[in-house]
Amino acid sequence: MTRLARWGGLTALFLALITLSIFLTINAVWLYRLDIHWLAISQTVQMSAHKIMHNYLQMLAYLELPWVTDLKMSDFPTSFTGMIHFHDVKNLFLLNNVVLVLSVGPAGWYLHQIKQRAEQWRLLRPVQIAAIVPLVLGAMLAVNFNGFFIAFHEVLFRNNDWLFDPDLDPIINALPDTFFLHCFVLAFVLFEAGLGWLYWRGRVAIKRA
Numbered sequence: 595m596t597r598l599a600r601w602g603g604l605t606a607l608f609l610a611l612i613t614l615s616i617f618l619t620i621n622a623v624w625l626y627r628l629d630i631h632w633l634a635i636s637q638t639v640q641m642s643a644h645k646i647m648h649n650y651l652q653m654l655a656y657l658e659l660p661w662v663t664d665l666k667m668s669d670f671p672t673s674f675t676g677m678i679h680f681h682d683v684k685n686l687f688l689l690n691n692v693v694l695v696l697s698v699g700p701a702g703w704y705l706h707q708i709k710q711r712a713e714q715w716r717l718l719r720p721v722q723i724a725a726i727v728p729l730v731l732g733a734m735l736a737v738n739f740n741g742f743f744i745a746f747h748e749v750l751f752r753n754n755d756w757l758f759d760p761d762l763d764p765i766i767n768a769l770p771d772t773f774f775l776h777c778f779v780l781a782f783v784l785f786e787a788g789l790g791w792l793y794w795r796g797r798v799a800i801k802r803a
Contacts, residue, residue, distance in 0.1 A: 603704025604720055610701040613694035615784040619777050626650055629773045639767050645669060646768055657684045673762035679755035714799035721793045728782040739775055
């Protein structure tokens with residue numbers, strides 16, 4: 595396997611792992627269901643947990659499904675700027691899904707190739723380096739989540755439409771900052787778990803050799 599092929603395969607592997615972690619986090623409906631109770635969201639918005647979940651699933655369907663072109667939540671109106679932001683988020687989610695689909699094949703091919711060549715040890719150093727990134731980001735979250743959250747939006751979005759007015763976009767009351775914190779933590783944990791699995795495969799291959 596040439597050096598270019600190895601770098602391409604390794605890049606595809608990390609892209610697949612990152613986008614898979616994001617995809618699983620986005621669709622972790624169970625996390626929001628738990629947070630409705632943990633964060634007392636029902637009391638905040640004066641709505642039953644069942645009704646909140648119904649609206650959340652409507653929002654998620656719009657964000658995740660290409661054929662759902664209109665955001666219609668039964669109990670939460672959306673302003674014009676709110677719609678622009680949700681549309682921007684939808685584009686990012688769909689981009690993530692496209693990258694995931696496109697990278698899974700090359701990533702699987704790369705894993706198969708290094709297994710056939712007994713070169714799984716090549717995973718160890720890249721995995722060790724990649725594992726540092728979530729730890730650094732996690733430390734930033736712990737020190738100043740609000741600052742991290744603002745910087746995150748400023749990097750990803752070209753406008754300030756993500757600054758919702760609760761009177762115009764009451765859905766923001768049902769999406770507290772702590773919920774997003776939990777989402778970031780889950781994504782980091784999933785990514786680190788994937789890296790741990792790759793590292794374990796490399797170590798096992800070395801022991802067998």
